[in-house]
């Protein structure tokens with residue numbers, strides 16, 4: 001597994017390492033979340049993700065995929081339940097420990113969230129500048145990471161001049177340059193055409209094969225179909241694990257998304 005030694009090199013996330021070795025990377029127990037009193041989004045959701053897994057999270061539009069991901073990097077707090085990251089309860093984490101948690105989790109969004117006027121290099125480097133690494137180290141690490149995502153030679157190009165697929169590669173580079181233990185992706189292929197979507201999925205798979213745990217949220221059934229991976233469906237506020245079982249689910253399109261009948 002590459003993540004531990006690399007994080008030692010970078011000095012990121014040590015506070016999480018001691019507890020991490022044998023524990024699942026994520027454990028959710030009876031997690032509930034509502035934004036409005038009578039409309040629960042997640043209801044007693046329980047789920048465990050082992051280190052080194054590649055897991056798809058899917059479900060109808062509005063089923064809570066983005067909410068679930070936001071809970072994992074503490075952009076939201078649940079109303080109830082326990083969420084453990086590498087064995088530590090992140091719901092009750094002190095505020096001054098949240099940055100350390102976030103340095104262990106890279107996040108990629110559908111809309112890239114790049115600064116258009118900045119170069120690809122600058123958009124990635126910012127993730128290391130905020131933790132105060134020396135500029136020589138930043139230069140090397142950003143160069144290596146841009147190469148890893150297939151963008152060597154493009155570091156000097158402003159984000160606004162890159163194609164959609166290239167912009168998503170930059171945002172993946174920014175998410176992984178700190179070598180996080182967990183990579184969360186929220187519909188990362190949602191703005192891309194089908195072939196680029198498969199390319200970006202392939203990029204996540206390459207990163208997974210290098211040791212990163214990947215949680216990939218999508219409602220794109222075609223991506224789920226082309227890979228034989230663990231799939232968790234969010235529906236009615238619960239997570240249902242359908243490992244190798246997706247075909248036995250009765251999926252059908254309705255209005256804005258997929259519906260799952262068990």
Ligand SMILES: Nc1ncnc2c1ncn2[C@@H]1O[C@H](COP(=O)(O)OP(=O)(O)OP(=O)(O)O)[C@@H](O)[C@H]1O
Nearest residue numbers: 035041059060061062063064065066067068219257
């Ligand atoms: N900040 C918020 N305030 C109020 N309601 C919210 C908020 N965020 C999400 N919701 C509601 O919670 C529900 C779940 O939303 P969420 O974005 O997690 O779903 P999703 O599965 O990611 O959907 P999609 O596939 O469309 O991205 C929706 O009904 C949404 O309207």
Ligand SMILES: [Mg+2]
Nearest residue numbers: 065066067187
């Ligand atoms: Mg969403």
